[in-house]
Amino acid sequence: MDAANGPERQETVAQLLVDAAVWAPSPHNTQPWWFEPHGETVTLHSDTERRLSVADPSGREMLISCGAALFTLRLAVRRLGRLPEVRMASDPDRPGLIADVILGEPQSATDEERRMYDQIRRRRTHRGGFRAGALPVGLLQSLRAHACAEHASLRIVADPRVRIALAALSEVAEQVQCLDPAYVEEVARWAPAPCGEPLDGVPETAYPRDTDRTDPHFAGRDFARGQGWGLVGGEPGEATGVVAVLATTGDGRDDWLRAGQALQRVLLRATKDDVSAAFHTQALEVPELREFIRARFCDGTYPQMMVRFGVADDEFDSVRRPAADVTVGEL
Numbered sequence: 487m488d489a490a491n492g493p494e495r496q497e498t499v500a501q502l503l504v505d506a507a508v509w510a511p512s513p514h515n516t517q518p519w520w521f522e523p524h525g526e527t528v529t530l531h532s533d534t535e536r537r538l539s540v541a542d543p544s545g546r547e548m549l550i551s552c553g554a555a556l557f558t559l560r561l562a563v564r565r566l567g568r569l570p571e572v573r574m575a576s577d578p579d580r581p582g583l584i585a586d587v588i589l590g591e592p593q594s595a596t597d598e599e600r601r602m603y604d605q606i607r608r609r610r611t612h613r614g615g616f617r618a619g620a621l622p623v624g625l626l627q628s629l630r631a632h633a634c635a636e637h638a639s640l641r642i643v644a645d646p647r648v649r650i651a652l653a654a655l656s657e658v659a660e661q662v663q664c665l666d667p668a669y670v671e672e673v674a675r676w677a678p679a680p681c682g683e684p685l686d687g688v689p690e691t692a693y694p695r696d697t698d699r700t701d702p703h704f705a706g707r708d709f710a711r712g713q714g715w716g717l718v719g720g721e722p723g724e725a726t727g728v729v730a731v732l733a734t735t736g737d738g739r740d741d742w743l744r745a746g747q748a749l750q751r752v753l754l755r756a757t758k759d760d761v762s763a764a765f766h767t768q769a770l771e772v773p774e775l776r777e778f779i780r781a782r783f784c785d786g787t788y789p790q791m792m793v794r795f796g797v798a799d800d801e802f803d804s805v806r807r808p809a810a811d812v813t814v815g816e817l
């Protein structure tokens with residue numbers, strides 16, 4: 487897929503990069519980003535209008551999502567046989583500006599980079615239990631190394647008591663959040679009644695109608711809100727899977743962007759081995775619970791994501807806005 491020369495190539499390259507980046511994960515599929523291609527550079531911006539103002543007032547999850555989009559841009563540049571040059575932006579007058587990603591020197595992509603690139607559109611958030619059984623040998627070690635390469639740590643939760651505690655904290659958070667009408671309204675905004683062909687949010691084909699309880703059980707988001715929506719069919723998995731916490735040593739804007747890059751890198755590496763991830767971030771959205779998890783279970787590092795990994799039997803759907811809708815300037 488080495489690029490040809492000329493202005494036509496630049497348009498094609500921008501399209502390819504943005505087409506890939508939009509498949510990054512984001513809370514409630516808010517897709518809080520936009521892109522500005524110019525020449526051999528794509529500038530990534532956050533879209534603060536799409537931040538979850540109730541669940542994510544600080545914009546932490548919004549920036550984790552932008553970090554995931556940034557990693558995807560970098561990987562797409564590698565797939566083109568170029569080295570990505572990333573210039574992180576920090577302009578108080580333009581707080582939405584995240585980074586310039588520039589097509590740098592030529593260098594062929596490695597086999598692993600090519601295979602990870604192939605997972606960008608294949609990857610899906612899983613919701614529910616997993617198939618019983620172990621993960622591929624060596625995968626967890628590899629995931630930890632990938633997180634580390636992005637200056638984050640992936641803490642695998644092996645102690646059964648800690649798994650039980652984290653599951654219980656997810657349940658507490660889910661119940662506490664649902665007591666807040668503004669939170670429920672926000673979920674309803676992003677997971678509306680099924681209709682038409684949405685381009686964002688969580689469609690009813692993205693979560694199961696029925697899930698078996700796993701042991702321990704990690705609460706899912708209540709996207710169906712008692713309406714009976716959700717995908718029918720498939721064998722619900724019964725295993726919790728491997729529980730992990732993605733953490734960073736600091737807790738500022740740059741750390742959140744690092745966490746997002748690490749997240750997407752880990753997710754794509756897992757997908758390469760047909761391993762899916764389920765996210766449970768409710769407890770990290772309740773400040774007291776996040777602080778508890780940080781102090782008790784993360785050795786003082788800052789928990790950014792709570793994830794379960796496993797092999798899923800169900801196939802869920804997801805949607806995205808097309809590249810043209812999230813691009814300012816020529817594609």
Ligand SMILES: Cc1cc2nc3c(=O)[nH]c(=O)nc-3n(C[C@H](O)[C@H](O)[C@H](O)COP(=O)(O)O)c2cc1C
Binds near residue numbers: 766805
């Ligand atoms: C910061 C962040 C937090 C998330 N939290 C949850 C969560 O608590 N529950 C959940 O089911 N999905 C969660 N997700 C996954 C998103 O809902 C998912 O990425 C989005 O709906 C798009 O679907 P896809 O990942 O299958 O493409 C989270 C994603 C991110 C980036």
